Amino acid sequence: MSEQAGTLLELTGITKRFPGVLALDDVDFELRHGEVHVLFGENGAGKSTLINVISGTFAQDKGRFVFRGEEVRHLTPHKARVMGISPVFQEFSLVPDMTVDENLFLGRERARFTLLNKRAMRATARQIIAELGFDLDPTRKVGTLSRAHQQMVEIAKALLTDVKLLILDEPTASLTEAETTKLFALIDKLRAQGVGIIYVSHRMGEIKQVADRITVLRDGRKIATVAADSVSDTELVELMAGRKIDVLFPRIDHRPGERLLDVRDLTLVSGAVREVSFHARAGEITGIAGLVGCGKSELVRAVFGLEPIAGGSVSLFDKEVSSFDPLAMLRAGVCYFPSDRVAEGLALARPIRENVSMAALDLPGFARGQVLRRTEERRAVQEIADRLKLRPAQIEPAVGRLSGGNRQKVVLGRGLSRDIRVFLFDEPTVGIDVGAKLEVYELMKVLLDLGAAIVLVSSELPEVLNLSNRVYVMHRSRMVAELTGADINEPAVLACFFREEPAAAAA
Ligand SMILES: Nc1ncnc2c1ncn2[C@@H]1O[C@H](COP(=O)(O)OP(=O)(O)OP(=O)(O)O)[C@@H](O)[C@H]1O
Numbered sequence: 001m002s003e004q005a006g007t008l009l010e011l012t013g014i015t016k017r018f019p020g021v022l023a024l025d026d027v028d029f030e031l032r033h034g035e036v037h038v039l040f041g042e043n044g045a046g047k048s049t050l051i052n053v054i055s056g057t058f059a060q061d062k063g064r065f066v067f068r069g070e071e072v073r074h075l076t077p078h079k080a081r082v083m084g085i086s087p088v089f090q091e092f093s094l095v096p097d098m099t100v101d102e103n104l105f106l107g108r109e110r111a112r113f114t115l116l117n118k119r120a121m122r123a124t125a126r127q128i129i130a131e132l133g134f135d136l137d138p139t140r141k142v143g144t145l146s147r148a149h150q151q152m153v154e155i156a157k158a159l160l161t162d163v164k165l166l167i168l169d170e171p172t173a174s175l176t177e178a179e180t181t182k183l184f185a186l187i188d189k190l191r192a193q194g195v196g197i198i199y200v201s202h203r204m205g206e207i208k209q210v211a212d213r214i215t216v217l218r219d220g221r222k223i224a225t226v227a228a229d230s231v232s233d234t235e236l237v238e239l240m241a242g243r244k245i246d247v248l249f250p251r252i253d254h255r256p257g258e259r260l261l262d263v264r265d266l267t268l269v270s271g272a273v274r275e276v277s278f279h280a281r282a283g284e285i286t287g288i289a290g291l292v293g294c295g296k297s298e299l300v301r302a303v304f305g306l307e308p309i310a311g312g313s314v315s316l317f318d319k320e321v322s323s324f325d326p327l328a329m330l331r332a333g334v335c336y337f338p339s340d341r342v343a344e345g346l347a348l349a350r351p352i353r354e355n356v357s358m359a360a361l362d363l364p365g366f367a368r369g370q371v372l373r374r375t376e377e378r379r380a381v382q383e384i385a386d387r388l389k390l391r392p393a394q395i396e397p398a399v400g401r402l403s404g405g406n407r408q409k410v411v412l413g414r415g416l417s418r419d420i421r422v423f424l425f426d427e428p429t430v431g432i433d434v435g436a437k438l439e440v441y442e443l444m445k446v447l448l449d450l451g452a453a454i455v456l457v458s459s460e461l462p463e464v465l466n467l468s469n470r471v472y473v474m475h476r477s478r479m480v481a482e483l484t485g486a487d488i489n490e491p492a493v494l495a496c497f498f499r500e501e502p503a504a505a506a507a
């Protein structure tokens with residue numbers, strides 16, 4: 001089959017074992033020239049592992065690897081790149097202290113830093129970024145960029161070489177509609193040039209939009225390869241989960257009570273948020289929608305004490321907050337869930353148990369150094385892990401061994417390990433599979449019933465629209481609308497974005 005015209009990559013019987021886990025079990029996979037082939041499956045199904053094998057990061061234990069008609073052995077990341085296999089990974093590989101264009105050319109010949117080369121580098125980078133239509137400054141240090149912008153750098157980096165096989169592992173997880181549209185246009189262009197694309201995503205909508213074929217993995221095994229236009233969403237989800245999942249969003253009974261959080265005229269030193277007011281009440285989900293870079297993440301980060309404040313006030317339980325500091329906020333009963341689980345969230349080398357209980361360590365129930373407490377900690381963390389359906393369901397392995405989506409669950413698990421009334425969720429379901437998303441939403445329901453106030457910041461419009469009782473819309477650092485009841489719909493939110501900038505809408 002591999003010599004047949006049209007086949008770019010053919011994998012047969014790929015098996016990969018990690019200590020205690022059979023991550024890939026006899027998987028066959030074929031990619032054609034000019035095809036977008038989606039990998040679909042639950043968190044931990046083996047998608048990233050397969051991609052790592054294809055890009056030379058991990059060697060398979062068994063199986064045949066044929067690329068452009070030739071069998072490949074002992075693949076390394078470098079060799080893969082030379083062959084034209086370009087991966088964009090789920091966890092980024094950028095150097096925070098270097099600028100965008102330094103990162104782009106890291107490890108390539110042109111990265112010798114003569115003035116001339118630097119100029120040539122910059123020009124190439126600008127061209128690629130312009131072509132992608134991304135709003136990105138090549139001279140900025142990567143560490144100062146948002147996750148979305150870092151994602152754009154990763155994509156641009158993958159396109160610098162003569163790419164024959166492009167791998168995108170959840171590329172839109174932190175992009176909004178506008179950027180996603182541009183990425184899709186680029187994918188179409190590459191497809192027309194005969195580039196084969198492997199695309200991993202948990203978002204049903206875009207899978208159907210972008211895929212030619214879909215391969216579903218479950219527990220390391222290939223379940224099926226189907227033509228994208230021949231399956232329904234329900235069928236796809238059923239293949240993924242091995243069971244029926246009917247609803248994508250649960251029904252939520254909001255019972256708005258007292259105002260737990262009151263933010264008035266908040267302005268940040270960075271200017272990312274200007275004179276923003278909003279409030280959150282117990283028993284309801286308050287949504288904050290907006291495009292990437294509108295300031296919505298910075299807003300909740302500031303409330304939690306992570307961004308310097310220039311003016312305005314924040315009140316908790318009717319008392320004005322005087323010192324903004326995350327630990328004080330936690331003690332006061334506020335928890336923030338970051339969107340960037342690695343940079344802000346997790347100690348990858350430490351056990352899951354520690355990562356979950358970290359936020360709770362100063363509580364009496366979790367005091368260190370006492371054997372009994374340790375048992376208590378283990379019990380509490382295991383219970384949280386079970387509730388979030390962590391896979392594998394063990395709490396002692398290091399977080400670094402978990403799949404991307406399961407790492408996100410560990411971040412979520414933290415907020416559950418102590419007495420919290422106000423939950424600030426920043427893109428809580430980025431990278432989480434459809435089934436696990438439902439679990440997160442169900443969890444929010446439980447929190448609401450316990451009298452919590454939930455603030456949900458999300459770039460995924462369907463999520464904000466379906467879950468929130470009230471939706472605030474931010475645009476260019478300002479709060480531009482508060483929607484309630486029947487006004488909570490997509491056109492209403494989109495209208496807020498384009499109100500003052502009709503030109504940008506067409507760009
Ligand atoms: N470096 C590693 N060491 C040990 N086990 C690993 C390692 N990487 C992945 N695994 C395990 O292999 C299995 C497959 O993980 P993989 O990252 O491929 O899942 P995935 O399909 O990409 O999931 P997600 O949607 O959450 O990103 C999981 O059980 C995971 O815990």
Ligand SMILES: [Mg+2]
Binds near residue numbers: 047
């Ligand atoms: Mg993955």
